[in-house]
Amino acid sequence: MAATPDAVVLLDGAGTPAGSESGCIHGVTWFVRQLGSALLSSLMGSDDSDPAGCLAASIAAVRSLHADTCDLSHPGSPSATVVALRERKSIIQYAVLADSVLLLSLSDGLRVVTDAREVQVGKQFRTEMDATPNGTPDHDKALRNYIEKLRAHRNRPGGFGVASAEPDAAAEALTGTVPCHQLRAAALLSDGASRLVDRFGLVTWDDALRTLATAGPSELLRQVRAAENGDLEGSRWPRGKVHDDATAAYCVDCALSALTHHESALADCVKHQPRSTSEVSAKTDNTSLP
Numbered sequence: 526m527a528a529t530p531d532a533v534v535l536l537d538g539a540g541t542p543a544g545s546e547s548g549c550i551h552g553v554t555w556f557v558r559q560l561g562s563a564l565l566s567s568l569m570g571s572d573d574s575d576p577a578g579c580l581a582a583s584i585a586a587v588r589s590l591h592a593d594t595c596d597l598s599h600p601g602s603p604s605a606t607v608v609a610l611r612e613r614k615s616i617i618q619y620a621v622l623a624d625s626v627l628l629l630s631l632s633d634g635l636r637v638v639t640d641a642r643e644v645q646v647g648k649q650f651r652t653e654m655d656a657t658p659n660g661t662p663d664h665d666k667a668l669r670n671y672i673e674k675l676r677a678h679r680n681r682p683g684g685f686g687v688a689s690a691e692p693d694a695a696a697e698a699l700t701g702t703v704p705c706h707q708l709r710a711a712a713l714l715s716d717g718a719s720r721l722v723d724r725f726g727l728v729t730w731d732d733a734l735r736t737l738a739t740a741g742p743s744e745l746l747r748q749v750r751a752a753e754n755g756d757l758e759g760s761r762w763p764r765g766k767v768h769d770d771a772t773a774a775y776c777v778d779c780a781l782s783a784l785t786h787h788e789s790a791l792a793d794c795v796k797h798q799p800r801s802t803s804e805v806s807a808k809t810d811n812t813s814l815p
């Protein structure tokens with residue numbers, strides 16, 4: 526996650542399970558850093574291009590960095606979900622690619638923006654993974670099989686869009702605009718954070734926004750980890766990983782141009798509670814078990 530006074534991006538890289546090939550010598554962490562930096566830079570600099578256009582240009586730029594050294598046609602090449610939000614001329618523009626979640630608290634209600642296609646495509650491959658307890662060799666093997674089957678559907682007709690090596694994938698992003706005066710707050714959540722709502726069903730989106738507003742991203746992630754720790758074998762909530770990388774960013778008093786303060790969380794560096802009405806607060810928890 527990274528932010529400037531008028532833009533914020535959240536990327537969630539798709540890990541390569543142990544024993545799987547990726548075709549890339551750099552790895553998903555490198556990919557996410559390169560793409561996130563390029564995207565934030567593009568969002569800041571480009572008045573002509575909307576966030577999806579900025580994303581396409583950024584994917585192309587990162588592709589050029591390793592097209593000569595890596596097999597970018599490999600189905601396991603690094604990929605990431607993307608949420609991008611920007612303020613331009615009192616309009617909030619956004620793009621959401623894959624299964625991270627953007628929550629927009631608007632004067633006329635809540636807008637939830639996320640692409641459910643990956644989850645829907647993945648359902649057909651989950652049976653074995655969900656039937657084996659987390660933390661067992663059988664589960665690890667089933668998770669690897671699940672990921673390898675699922676990734677064959679990335680950026681394919683009938684599959685799901687994700688940021689990888691193909692700039693055209695940006696056209697699959699869900700996009701929209703909101704006048705600044707209608708936006709009360711925005712939240713960006715990786716699927717490791719949104720699972721409290723969309724997988725565990727323990728709270729609603731409105732509840733999650735309230736938690737972010739009153740106690741900040743750290744509290745939301747604490748609730749996620751508490752729920753996970755109460756179900757370490759995945760018997761109540763079958764899932765690939767006991768703990769997934771979890772990031773939550775909360776933006777208030779958008780127009781984002783009014784932001785006077787932000788904190789970007791790069792693993793464990795932020796313990797932050799909102800103090801003013803003009804800030805982005807964020808928390809990342811990279812505690813992830815196989």
Ligand SMILES: [Zn+2]
Binds near residue numbers: 549591594595
């Ligand atoms: Zn590479």
